[in-house]
Amino acid sequence: MSFSSDVVGASKDAVGTKRLLIIEIWVFILGNLIAGLSKGLTQLVAGRLISGVGGAGLLSLSSILVSQLTNERQRGAYLNLINLVFTVADAIGPLVGGGFSKSGNWRWIFLFNAPFGPVSSFRATLAKLxxxxxxxxxxxxxxxxxxxxxxxxxxxxxxxxxxxxxxxxxxxxxxxxxxxxxxxxxxxxxxxxxxxxxxxxxxxxxxxxxxxx
Structure with missing residues (x-):
């Protein structure tokens, strides 16, 4: 995750934090789609690798956005909210994933995120990356x-x-x-x-x- 975070930090100045955040969401969702529709272990691992790159970018960019939009006095409270979201997700995620696996629908562990991808035009953004x-x-x-x-x-x-x-x-x-x-x-x-x-x-x-x- 660390090297993906370094790439994100270097790229956000070129294309803007908001656009890069949307791209990272799509990278995360694309990786989950590849993993959820996988026909073998190699495709599953490749999908998890791609979604890992997107997830690392989302983690870094959420902190960057908070730093840009808040002052020093507010920043700690908002960063704690981000940590709270990850804590709740880490607690609930294994339970939901276990339920999908037990019912035989393990693919939905990855496909569940697909409907939440934002829609945007990336031609100008990709040209700068x-x-x-x-x-x-x-x-x-x-x-x-x-x-x-x-x-x-x-x-x-x-x-x-x-x-x-x-x-x-x-x-x-x-x-x-x-x-x-x-x-x-x-x-x-x-x-x-x-x-x-x-x-x-x-x-x-x-x-x-x-x-x-």
Missing amino acids: DLMGMTTLIATLAFLVVALNLGGQAYPWNSPTIIGMFCAAAVSFIAFIVAENYAHLPVAPMYLFIQWQWRNVPLIISTLGFILF
């Missing part, structure tokens, strides 16, 4: 996370599956760098990593990477 950069960044981190989770457990580190995922992550990362150099409004401008005045960005990323690994 760095879609190639967003796609290659998500692909890079998805391949890397899956490889690190499966390596040494489900598969040995030297297995073709793990090596192939690391190679796919490397290729996606190279494609991401190339895409950012040509994007009109890039998700991660390359000057943040090569110019001395922005030295805090690579230093923070390197420190976090060292701590995590």
Whole structure:
């Protein structure tokens, strides 16, 4: 969810928070539709991956919207309302999902959200988004996370599956760098990593990477 949140934060200035919020809702619903209509495990996992990207964006954008529309004194109360909604949803969701599964209608766990998608025109919005950069960044981190989770457990580190995922992550990362150099409004401008005045960005990323690994 963290890398999706970073993509959202970089994109909302380019297209506007409201438009991006609507797009993230549609991404979430599209992923649920794919999962709910899945014919196999691969399609189900792909749908959950897409809906996860949309859900991470919704979580980030809801906090961003509250920050934009309220002052410091009001902000805590409204953010607590968002937390309350998620708390109630986390409590009720498993019960509703269990009811659908027990009745044999597990697909409705995902399809239940479909009627709530907003209708809007996205041509102008999509033209501003760095879609190639967003796609290659998500692909890079998805391949890397899956490889690190499966390596040494489900598969040995030297297995073709793990090596192939690391190679796919490397290729996606190279494609991401190339895409950012040509994007009109890039998700991660390359000057943040090569110019001395922005030295805090690579230093923070390197420190976090060292701590995590």
